Amino acid sequence: MPTFSLMILATMIGVIITILFLLITGRSIIKGIYSIYYNRTKILKSFNLTNKVGLGLQGETEFQSALRNPLNYQLSRKAMLSPWKEILFNPVYLHRLPLLDYQKVGTNVIIGEKTRYPLKLKIPIMIAGMAYGTILSAQTKQALAMGATIAGTTTNTGNGPFLPDERVAAEKLVIQYSRGRWTKDLEVLKAADAIEIQLGQGLWGPIPEEFRPSRLARNPKLRRVIGVNPGERAMIPPRLLEVKDEEDLGELVESIRQKTGGIPIGIKIGATQWLEKELELLVRTNPDFLAIDGVEGENYGGLALNLESMGTPTLYATYRARNFLEKRNLAGKIALLVGGGLYTPMDFLKALALGADAVFIGTIGLIALLQTQRNKLFPWEPPTKLIFNESTQKNKLNIPLAAESLSNFLKAAVQEMQIAALCLGRNHLQEVNKSDLSSSNKKLAEYLGIQWCGESMEISHLSKLGHVKR
Numbered sequence: 001m002p003t004f005s006l007m008i009l010a011t012m013i014g015v016i017i018t019i020l021f022l023l024i025t026g027r028s029i030i031k032g033i034y035s036i037y038y039n040r041t042k043i044l045k046s047f048n049l050t051n052k053v054g055l056g057l058q059g060e061t062e063f064q065s066a067l068r069n070p071l072n073y074q075l076s077r078k079a080m081l082s083p084w085k086e087i088l089f090n091p092v093y094l095h096r097l098p099l100l101d102y103q104k105v106g107t108n109v110i111i112g113e114k115t116r117y118p119l120k121l122k123i124p125i126m127i128a129g130m131a132y133g134t135i136l137s138a139q140t141k142q143a144l145a146m147g148a149t150i151a152g153t154t155t156n157t158g159n160g161p162f163l164p165d166e167r168v169a170a171e172k173l174v175i176q177y178s179r180g181r182w183t184k185d186l187e188v189l190k191a192a193d194a195i196e197i198q199l200g201q202g203l204w205g206p207i208p209e210e211f212r213p214s215r216l217a218r219n220p221k222l223r224r225v226i227g228v229n230p231g232e233r234a235m236i237p238p239r240l241l242e243v244k245d246e247e248d249l250g251e252l253v254e255s256i257r258q259k260t261g262g263i264p265i266g267i268k269i270g271a272t273q274w275l276e277k278e279l280e281l282l283v284r285t286n287p288d289f290l291a292i293d294g295v296e297g298e299n300y301g302g303l304a305l306n307l308e309s310m311g312t313p314t315l316y317a318t319y320r321a322r323n324f325l326e327k328r329n330l331a332g333k334i335a336l337l338v339g340g341g342l343y344t345p346m347d348f349l350k351a352l353a354l355g356a357d358a359v360f361i362g363t364i365g366l367i368a369l370l371q372t373q374r375n376k377l378f379p380w381e382p383p384t385k386l387i388f389n390e391s392t393q394k395n396k397l398n399i400p401l402a403a404e405s406l407s408n409f410l411k412a413a414v415q416e417m418q419i420a421a422l423c424l425g426r427n428h429l430q431e432v433n434k435s436d437l438s439s440s441n442k443k444l445a446e447y448l449g450i451q452w453c454g455e456s457m458e459i460s461h462l463s464k465l466g467h468v469k470r
Helices: 002-053 055-067 138-151 164-169 213-218 220-226 246-260 275-285 304-309 314-327 345-353 363-376 399-424 442-448
Strands: 072-074 087-089 109-111 119-121 125-127 173-177 194-198 209-211 234-236 265-270 289-293 300-303 335-339 358-361 437-439
Touching: 087 345, 087 399, 125 138, 125 399, 138 164, 138 363, 138 399, 194 246, 246 265, 246 275, 265 275, 275 289, 275 314, 289 314, 314 335, 314 345, 345 358, 345 399, 358 363, 363 399, 437 442
Parallel strands: 125 358, 173 194, 194 265, 265 289, 289 335, 335 358
Antiparallel strands: 072 300, 087 437, 109 119, 209 234
16 A cells, blocks of 8 residues: 555655646747747748749849849750751751761861962861950860860960960960950961950940959959059940941951951851841941850859840850851851850751851850769869869869860760761752751741641752751
8 A cells, every 4th residue: 555655745746746747848849839930831831932932033133132242153054945956957867868988078167268378277176265364264165175175176365365375275266355454466466377356245235344443453463463562453345446337347457457468357256136237237248157145055164144045046146146147148258156055066057057167155064074074073062163264263273184085075065966968968068958857836936947747848948948058
């Protein structure tokens, strides 16, 4: 009995303690339960908000709210607007025989064929303009130049200051005539194998760019090559200040042509819905080539607005520019270069088939450049830290290895294009044309003047398709 009594007493004491505990902590427990529910509700609401507006837009808005400045991006393009994947090639079997050896498919291209010193390339893939100092490091520019040389093509200085080491590494170099006040010295212009007057580019358009004194103070070498004094800011204005109309531009083209002794002189613009109006004025200036940059082109430091809303897709711009030149009997007289979001060899060949004489690549070239060195910074830093000028990791880039990696990509891409041309029965990449294309998208096929996959290819219709550039 004593044991039973002790058990009863212990139970009563336990109940009393429990009641006291609940009385003391009950409010906290209830608050805790409510807090868990409330937090879960907040998470749910946050998920619904993210689902509604998108994680990227939500993050952009939060950053802009905190920083009070437009956001900058590094090599970032959110959407591919050109329907390259909806275009297919038409292999042949008997009505035109496939070739027996892809290596016999020609790949060379000549830019400015009627100039005194035309730009002769072994392959129709060029490295796009990406600026030294303001974007890429000297090591990266050297690697791009070296890789392009090994592959038999050219690289482009971009809208930045002239880098002598890039000129040394590049067998063929296109120098951009900048909207800034640099790369305009006669000595620099005479170092070029071609001059590209830059009026704007892809998603960046003609937007101005500013290099603040604080940034230039951190990089005295960049300040010196740009040519500004300590404490001064450098500007890339939205247009060439010396050009007010097509007459001024024509005089500039002719002046540069005379000063440089007869190398090809071209003009670069971003693709726009005003394309034909712009081209009408540009061709009056008598350029040797036109470079059209579609909205899908990547950019370092591009504003978020521009990345989404500025320009016209590359595929449509290519077709429209070629159509414009053909209607005015200028195809073959003015070379057409196109770029912006071109990533695969089949993208390159489709652009050639739609009328480009050559394509230029940027982001995919940088990815190829880094391919064998991506693990140097992983997992603590992104591999792009190896290529940008403001990065503290840029000296870790192995230039010869990067150049070899880029040249391997270019050679493999050209080989794939040659194999495709073999299947089409074409002897040269420049012979691939619209009759070699079809699409399962009827509206796209009608727009481009290519065959829709749902109807037969009539011989009478075949004669109306395409153009042969050689």
